[in-house]
Amino acid sequence: MISKLFGSPARKFAGGLALCTVAIAAQADPISLQGACRLTSIIAGQGQCQLEYSLSDAAFSASIKSATVRIDNILVHRYVNDTANPVGQSVIYVSGATAVSCGASHLITAFMVRLGVGTPNEKVGTLPAIVCPTAP
Numbered sequence: 001m002i003s004k005l006f007g008s009p010a011r012k013f014a015g016g017l018a019l020c021t022v023a024i025a026a027q028a029d030p031i032s033l034q035g036a037c038r039l040t041s042i043i044a045g046q047g048q049c050q051l052e053y054s055l056s057d058a059a060f061s062a063s064i065k066s067a068t069v070r071i072d073n074i075l076v077h078r079y080v081n082d083t084a085n086p087v088g089q090s091v092i093y094v095s096g097a098t099a100v101s102c103g104a105s106h107l108i109t110a111f112m113v114r115l116g117v118g119t120p121n122e123k124v125g126t127l128p129a130i131v132c133p134t135a136p
Contacts, residue, residue: 030058033125035108037100037132047135049102053077054095055110055124065119067112071098081115103134 035053042048053069053076069077079094100106110124 031112031124032056032058033108033110033127035127035130037106037130039102039133039135042135047102047133049100049132050097051100051106051108051130051132052095052097053108054093055079056093056095063115065113065115067094067110067124069094069096070109070111071100072106073109100132102132105129105131 033053033055035051037049037051040048040050051071053071055067055069055077057064064079065081067079068075076098077094077096094110107129108127111121112124113119113121
């Protein structure tokens with residue numbers, strides 16, 4: 001026997017509205033840059049922290065020629081999609097993690113070049129500095 005829950009049409013409408021809102025936001029800025037820092041281990045009173053990052057293209061556009069991710073202005077990842085290094089998928093997803101000092105703030109920046117001749121290297125996303133936890 002199927003039972004209907006109270007407010008079911010309203011929940012469906014609200015869910016659909018939320019999905020549409022997310023889709024509209026994704027159209028405005030399909031490139032997303034995210035980062036998080038976590039304490040991985042404590043050895044002899046000193047902690048080790050790891051800064052994780054991800055750069056993704058929510059619009060599934062294959063229009064990216066190259067992308068770089070830097071942490072504190074140090075190159076940690078490079079993505080290349082050109083005739084010498086063709087990429088088979090149609091979505092850019094660059095992710096990884098690197099060891100950083102605990103108790104300090106770190107800045108993740110990403111740059112990308114779109115396909116085309118003479119296209120400029122542009123900064124992607126705006127992240128505030130990420131503060132890593134302090135070792136106990």
